[in-house]
Amino acid sequence: MSKKITIExxxxxxxxxxxxxxxxxxxNVEQSRLHIVEFRGxxxxxxxxxxxEAPVLVQRLCGICPVSHHLAAAKALDVIVxxxxxxxxxxxxxxxxxxxxxxxFFQSHVLHFFHLVSPDLLFGVDGDPAIRNVxxxxxxxxxxxxMGVMMRKFGQEIIxxxxxxxxxxxxxxxxxxxxxxxxxxxxxxxxxxxPLNIDKMIEWAQAxxxxxxxxxxxxxDFIDNFSKYDSNYLSLVRKDGALDLYHGVLRAVxxxxxxxxxxxxYQEYDKYISEEVRSWSYMKFPYIIDQGKEKGWYRVGPLARxxxxxxxxxxxxxKEFEIYKAYTNGKPNNMCMHNHWARLIECLHAAEMIKVLxxxxxxxxxxxxxxxxxxxxxxxxxxxxxxxxxxxYEINENxxxxxxxxxxxxxxxxxxxxxxxxxxxxxxxxxxxxxxEGMMNAVEVAIRAYDPCLSCATHALGKMPLEVTLLDxxxxxxxxxxx
Amino acid sequence: MSExxxxxxxxxxxxATKGQTILQAAVxxxxxxxxxxxxxxxxxxxxxxxxxxxxxxxAMTACTTPATEGMEIENNTAGINEIRKAIIEAIFVEGxxxxxxxxxxxxxxxxxLGYRFMMMVPRFPxxxxxxxxxxxxxxxxLDTNRCILCLRCVRGLKDxxxxxxxxxxxxxxxxxxxxxxxxxxNISDEMAQKAMNTCPVGVIxxxxxxxxxxxxxxxxxxxxxxxxxxxxxxxxxx
Ligand code: SF4
Ligand code: FES
Ligand code: NI
Numbered sequence: 004m005s006k007k008i009t010i011e012x013x014x015x016x017x018x019x020x021x022x023x024x025x026x027x028x029x030x031n032v033e034q035s036r037l038h039i040v041e042f043r044g045x046x047x048x049x050x051x052x053x054x055x056e057a058p059v060l061v062q063r064l065c066g067i068c069p070v071s072h073h074l075a076a077a078k079a080l081d082v083i084v085x086x087x088x089x090x091x092x093x094x095x096x097x098x099x100x101x102x103x104x105x106x107x108f109f110q111s112h113v114l115h116f117f118h119l120v121s122p123d124l125l126f127g128v129d130g131d132p133a134i135r136n137v138x139x140x141x142x143x144x145x146x147x148x149x150m151g152v153m154m155r156k157f158g159q160e161i162i163x164x165x166x167x168x169x170x171x172x173x174x175x176x177x178x179x180x181x182x183x184x185x186x187x188x189x190x191x192x193x194x195x196x197x198p199l200n201i202d203k204m205i206e207w208a209q210a211x212x213x214x215x216x217x218x219x220x221x222x223x224d225f226i227d228n229f230s231k232y233d234s235n236y237l238s239l240v241r242k243d244g245a246l247d248l249y250h251g252v253l254r255a256v257x258x259x260x261x262x263x264x265x266x267x268x269y270q271e272y273d274k275y276i277s278e279e280v281r282s283w284s285y286m287k288f289p290y291i292i293d294q295g296k297e298k299g300w301y302r303v304g305p306l307a308r309x310x311x312x313x314x315x316x317x318x319x320x321x322k323e324f325e326i327y328k329a330y331t332n333g334k335p336n337n338m339c340m341h342n343h344w345a346r347l348i349e350c351l352h353a354a355e356m357i358k359v360l361x362x363x364x365x366x367x368x369x370x371x372x373x374x375x376x377x378x379x380x381x382x383x384x385x386x387x388x389x390x391x392x393x394x395x396y397e398i399n400e401n402x403x404x405x406x407x408x409x410x411x412x413x414x415x416x417x418x419x420x421x422x423x424x425x426x427x428x429x430x431x432x433x434x435x436x437x438x439x440e441g442m443m444n445a446v447e448v449a450i451r452a453y454d455p456c457l458s459c460a461t462h463a464l465g466k467m468p469l470e471v472t473l474l475d476x477x478x479x480x481x482x483x484x485x486x
Numbered sequence: 487m488s489e490x491x492x493x494x495x496x497x498x499x500x501x502a503t504k505g506q507t508i509l510q511a512a513v514x515x516x517x518x519x520x521x522x523x524x525x526x527x528x529x530x531x532x533x534x535x536x537x538x539x540x541x542x543x544x545a546m547t548a549c550t551t552p553a554t555e556g557m558e559i560e561n562n563t564a565g566i567n568e569i570r571k572a573i574i575e576a577i578f579v580e581g582x583x584x585x586x587x588x589x590x591x592x593x594x595x596x597x598x599l600g601y602r603f604m605m606m607v608p609r610f611p612x613x614x615x616x617x618x619x620x621x622x623x624x625x626x627x628l629d630t631n632r633c634i635l636c637l638r639c640v641r642g643l644k645d646x647x648x649x650x651x652x653x654x655x656x657x658x659x660x661x662x663x664x665x666x667x668x669x670x671x672n673i674s675d676e677m678a679q680k681a682m683n684t685c686p687v688g689v690i691x692x693x694x695x696x697x698x699x700x701x702x703x704x705x706x707x708x709x710x711x712x713x714x715x716x717x718x719x720x721x722x723x724x
């Protein structure tokens with residue numbers, strides 16, 4: 004008997020996607036694919052619009068990670084208005100944007116860990132689906148659930164103070180930012196009543212990380228071996244090799260840590276990165292041109308970033324980085340589930356950075372915007388919580404956008420997610436007579452490790468669900484899971 | 487000296503100067519009557535009908551109707567406000583008003599009216615018209631998707647020779663605001679800003695200004711539209 008499975012909708016990822024697993028006559032996985040229902044409407048939608056609308060307009064393509072789009076677009080427009088890249092802004096402009104970004108990072112990583120991942124860890128991949136969800140966590144592990152909610156709230160308040168609103172704000176504008184931080188806002192973040200102050204947040208970020216490290220020690224086999232495979236890794240790094248989530252040069256390393264993209268200027272990203280179209284997927288497959296389509300695919304996100312960066316420029320996260328790196332003897336980490344470990348180290352780093360910034364007087368006063376000689380093309384890259392995000396705009400002499408190209412984090416991880424699905428499907432389902440709910444969830448767990456934002460990758464308006472389907476060799480439906 | 491007369495709005499007697507419109511009398515007494523097409527310094531022409539009130543039981547536009555001795559006017563009543571809400575909704579569906587990405591958001595009178603009159607979902611179907619953007623002027627951009635044809639720009643914006651910066655092309659449903667490119671060719675920054683401020687919505691845009699006003703500092707972020715009139719009355723100590 005041969006069969007094909009589709010997992011759709013994949014639960015607890017952001018957006019809509021569909022996994023199809025096809026079995027051969029021997030009952031082994033023949034092929035598995037993650038399909039994303041894609042809608043590239045936004046790239047067309049912004050054409051003809053005045054360029055300064057882009058940061059506010061494009062963030063709408065995702066209700067989950069709007070701040071990353073807002074900032075990537077603003078960075079691209081900095082180039083267009085002649086403010087240069089990254090450090091071309093005034094200190095106030097750059098630091099307010101960074102604060103917004105770290106606030107977003109913090110709340111996004113927290114949301115992912117507490118709401119989307121902790122159920123699998125606390126109840127097991129094959130735990131009872133009725134309690135294997137955030138409600139289950141809230142009931143059984145109240146303290147953890149409270150931490151998750153309050154940490155997320157803190158991050159959202161940082162976003163509101165810098166962007167004007169918790170979601171879909173307007174703070175970043177071409178060449179800078181439109182507001183300062185008020186003393187009252189700063190003091191509420193520094194000195195707010197427990198738990199809503201930055202010291203508590205750092206403490207809790209450390210606690211969440213300790214929880215995960217402890218879990219890894221007790222479940223080493225699962226965390227280390229669940230879908231592990233070699234790949235290239237890509238991210239921005241600061242010029243000196245430090246982890247920098249807001250700005251830097253583009254670096255990629257291979258499975259052995261050898262640099263395959265050597266700290267290049269991302270304004271020319273299209274010299275180094277290309278996107279392959281495959282007939283069965285609407286979502287493109289980016290790859291490093293030098294390495295070719297076969298070998299050039301790469302991973303982005305927390306795992307990738309801690310593989311490309313040489314160090315983390317805040318003390319607590321650096322200490323954790325050293326422990327994390329020692330675990331793989333300094334070699335690139337290829338363990339899919341270690342994304343969660345890396346993510347929580349970044350979460351700690353984001354909290355530390357927020358504290359550094361809050362103590363910086365440049366946030367309270369100083370020039371907000373800087374401009375120079377206008378150009379007609381700008382590229383903005385940023386490390387979004389889910390990985391490198393590319394925005395590229397071109398304008399005409401009337402200030403209207405003529406071209407937009409976006410490569411979102413989840414698209415960068417398209418090939419890796421497909422590999423993970425394939426790995427897990429094979430190891431959990433090959434030769435099995437019955438396919439259980441737990442096995443199907445295992446496939447989803449692999450996808451969730453990347454924290455994909457399918458809403459964003461598909462440029463769909465709003466949130467959509469996801470589904471898994473099993474089909475036999477004759478494409479007859481065996482089972483379907485949707486939630 | 488001008489003659490003082492008495493009129494009654496919603497049961498409250500107020501003083502007006504003979505020759506004033508109902509709208510002017512109301513504003514002077516801290517009573518808000520919503521408006522769109524009426525604008526400071528422009529002779530009203532009653533094209534939006536938002537200022538509709540009932541005078542001795544009959545619907546009239548407050549911006550054009552002169553106040554006369556003893557008039558009984560209904561303004562802030564459930565029935566009239568419902569008519570106004572319907573007018574606001576009709577204006578919304580006629581154009582393409584996407585507030586989330588519009589830089590006039592927070593300073594837009596139509597949006598502010600939507601909030602004040604608690605518009606939720608318009609009762610009329612959206613018409614999604616196809617309308618052009620004119621971005622060819624170096625300082626001004628015209629996005630007619632948002633035009634409500636109030637004509638404030640046509641009637642209120644003139645250069646030093648008295649020539650209008652904007653004109654109306656076609657009539658009826660095809661009416662469209664266009665820029666006079668000759669008149670606007672060397673427009674100053676101040677004039678460009680004035681043009682943007684004259685437009686109640688986000689059609690006339692001063693280029694490259696974008697979202698430079700932070701959320702929380704825009705005109706209608708803290709106070710609903712009309713509050714400046716109602717506040718003036720309170721502070722007046724009458
Ligand atoms: S452009 Fe603005 S001011 Fe002119 S008619 Fe249209 S809405 Fe009114
Ligand atoms: S304000 Fe009176 S009709 Fe428009
Ligand atoms: Ni997204």
